[in-house]
Amino acid sequence: MNEDFARNLRLLCSYYKSIAEVCRRLDINRPQFNRYLSGRYRPGDGTLRRLCDFFGVEVHEIMLPSAQFERLVSVRPRPLHAPEAQTAEARHLIHLKEIGSTGLDRFLGSYFETYLSMACPGKILRTLVTLERQDDGVVYQRTERLIEHPSEKAYHGVYRGVVHLLTDRIFLNDYETLTGLEITQTILFPSFKNRVSRLTGLKLGVSGSGERMPCCARVVYEFLGPHIDVRKALRLCGLYDMDDARIDSATRQAIRNDMAPGEWHFRARY
Template sequence: MRNNFPVNLRQLVHHLSGTSRAAEALGINRQQLNKYLSGLTMPSLATLQGITAHLGLQPDDLLLPPGQFLARWRPPVKVDGLPPQIQEVFGVLLENMAQTRDTLAQFCGHYHVYTSLPTNPKRIGRAYAAISQHGDLTTVKMVMFATNRGETPESRPPTKVTGLVQWLGERIYINGVQNVGQTNARLYSIALYPPAVPSMPYLTGMLMTSNNARTRPIYALPIVFDRLAGKASRRADLQACGVFYKDDPRLDPGALALLDGQQPLW
């Protein structure tokens, strides 16, 4: 196991852009890091815990055979052609997604998403969302209908949003794009709090976006993700989306209470 440590550590240093950057990132002296890399000495348990905590690993992980270690730790993806500072930002975001993958796994599933409508306070929009994982990435796909529930005429096709999901500071962040590749594309930013009680099906937070019309500014609205039963998507759940009046009995009363502020959003 002792011989595995320097081999695995060299993998980490390579993806931290060299010895100097790695020493700074891991909070250890460069000369000491070189001794670890050469196998001359082993770190104390406290130092080993500090190194692995920075990388989202357990101390024992660095002692695994190299093949098992690489299966446990996935090197962060790099985006070529970017300035160093921007590359570092992307690296941190991608590394965060890899390290928090297991945390986000508990939120994967299918949801009805409730938002109020800034253009009509008496009505509620209910969309459909699926959160899933692909390798280290956690993604969301949303489908929204601007028509009354059940009405999907060809003149008003559904709006589709695709985005990335991250876990930062005990919160879920979603950054997505509506109508990717089209002239009317726009950004969505959503911040969600996990439920205080694990058995509750709701994620609550805020949505920030804008309408395409120049006269309509950026706005922020409360948003509620209501988790649906089952692991597979169902056509009935999708067909239950659209625009409703607030007193429509088909809406979930718990989600409405959270949305209307009758219960705290966080």
């Protein structure tokens, strides 16, 4: 029985690039797998079911006489590749998506994100953020529009990430798509009103200047709507002076990075 099983297992492995790839995707020890291939050992019931699930066959099928099994496999759809085994990182992300996607639909749409620039101290930075649902999760794009010199065209930095709603807090995690050298996290207070207008919170990231200093800043999200003219919105994004009248006084007050007497931690403001 083990000899037929071993031949059948070797046949299934032949549809892959190497035995090493099969072991990697199954997350199984190579010497242990070699014992199965040699016919000296038969895997336990749990391991056997995992092997069959991976290759897309039934337990009773993989135990068939090898000639019969080969005919069976020859008429099955090819290739017999199973999905990549989930990495530890993927399992955590899937779990977060499962527990943190409910309740976000009311926050979908576009926002002006405003905070004190980390790369240009003393300046206010406004970016455009758009949250949308894809499949069973919520993702977003954050676009920076910067003009380094009046005679030059605007530069657009694009960040993409995922959104989770966990215990009445909205968590946004993104990465910079051009170089992949920066990850940013933002935590917002959700709006408990019927109509979403403004969200406030804290933003943690790395300064885009040469020193690349980790920084934390208060941030305001101003809801623009579910459908907007993106070009017009982007033209209103960029760097502003602290006293620029185009930034309303409530927003300027909400993004001030000061600490009140008796505060031991840098905290978000409602």
